[in-house]
Amino acid sequence: MSLDRATMDERVPRDFETLRATILDRRESLPKRIVQIAAYALDNPDDIAFGTAASIAASAGVQPSTLIRFAQQLGFDGFTSLQQVFRERLRERNSSYDERLQALRAKAEGGAGHRAIFDGFVAAASTSLNDISRALDEAHLEDAISLLARAETIYVLAKRRSYPVASYIAYALGKLKIRNQLIESAAGLNAEMIAFATPADAVIAISFSPYAPATIEEARTISEQGVPIVAITDSSFSPLAQFAKVWFEVAEADFAGFRSLSATMALAMALTVGVGEKRRDTGRKRKA
Amino acid sequence: MSLDRATMDERVPRDFETLRATILDRRESLPKRIVQIAAYALDNPDDIAFGTAASIAASAGVQPSTLIRFAQQLGFDGFTSLQQVFRERLRERNSSYDERLQALRAKAEGGAGHRAIFDGFVAAASTSLNDISRALDEAHLEDAISLLARAETIYVLAKRRSYPVASYIAYALGKLKIRNQLIESAAGLNAEMIAFATPADAVIAISFSPYAPATIEEARTISEQGVPIVAITDSSFSPLAQFAKVWFEVAEADFAGFRSLSATMALAMALTVGVGEKRRDTGRKRKA
DNA sequence: CTTGGAATGGAATGTATGTCTCATTTTTTA
């Protein structure tokens, strides 16, 4: 009798993950209707947590009594105690993203010590990632990648705060064996470098407010040469935006006066690897 | 009569945030016991979502009937409909961090198009931030900041993939008016630069597997000169770890062969700004 | 101090809920 097994089995799943594992484990050996509920339960755990036995049974297309039997098969003494597990899951599962961030920020603002600073930067980075993940325009991404994939040489243009991103792009392009040229201010030969760029090339330009004048100037020059520009910047009023064929607006959160780079980095990497993939694909097609 | 106001007020709060705002807004004008419940409800929203009217009332120290009146004051027709709002909050609040990441990763792996690549990098960055947020050793952070704050010049040492982080550190240190020297390979004068470093200085060295041989060599040389090193690396077996006075283990998630830099960036910024703060503080103390 | 009205406590009430029982159907075993 199933009740016997239930009472014998002392290891009643008390947490959702164990329960889930138990269900998946026993799936084969369970009656049809029970499996039907089991599937519904794992697919709609929220409904189990909040619904009544009758409503759940109706949604799953079974009788309430079957729901009870399902619970008993798993070792619970009734639907109610099974439901507790589903409720605990909602209670204990990590608080929402926003709440976690709020906690981090609160610690960062109120808290003392350097851990608070660290938390602040983590929070800023997370926020930025979260924002861009929602805001990114897929069409722009495709456009930018197509544009860059066509380029003979990709010039990477960024100064000051954006420079780390540029250097990472250059590194990644290099690893992907995509010809690229990092335009740094250090060497002092920017003007000459830029002069080499032709409309067959392309530029990734990155600049955030306050826009480094050199970046803007160089972007202007290079766009006047007919070289298409993909810009990553922080506002539609950015001077970069007017020179760019495609441009992305990235809103980076800041902490302690230093803006995060995480969102820009993610976008930069996506562009880079996207170009790499696109080149591989078109390369294949040409051969075929 | 309160019921009249309730029926008159058509704008019944249907979502948790509105409800919260409404409660906080009316707090002053509500009866004592109602406020008592209101406070309990905002402090223990999960209990409201799962408990029964009786159990909640007991926890809040009031009568069940008061709970009903509270709901009615807010425009609901009973406790049950008030409870719905608290349940929706749990349902609709963004799925847990892990679930969201899983979704992103699933999209990144299964999905086509370049958006998937982007999602992959965002997921990798988020994961890294999440991991380091838990794993960071606060004592190490304090030690590292103290060490660096004492330094006359902070040398920043990193190549290849870690170089963007180094360049951002150098930028930030510069903005904070902290003397620093970025040791890049480009100029080819690394050996000479390193020779200037004394035990009164300090080094931030960053290197991940596969460790750039130049970084390791330079770290060895500089540590033999008695210059203390703060290392950011990815394993306790890292050659950097053995030269370092303080070292951090940062596990960066990777996507498409490119590891995220977000966690390293956050740590780097925390170190930098931490040093800045520490210097300000000790500066003040000396004056006082 | 009195009185009107709101606020509160506590018990009564009707409903909705989980659980159980039993008849019926399906599946397994001999």
Place this chain on the structure above:
DNA sequence: TAAAAAATGAGACATACATTCCATTCCAAG
């Protein structure tokens, strides 16, 4: 194929529940 066992469906039932009602207390205005 027959018999036994398991699974299922559907209704019955007790209980726990939200809600309501009424008596009492508290508070403020006159």
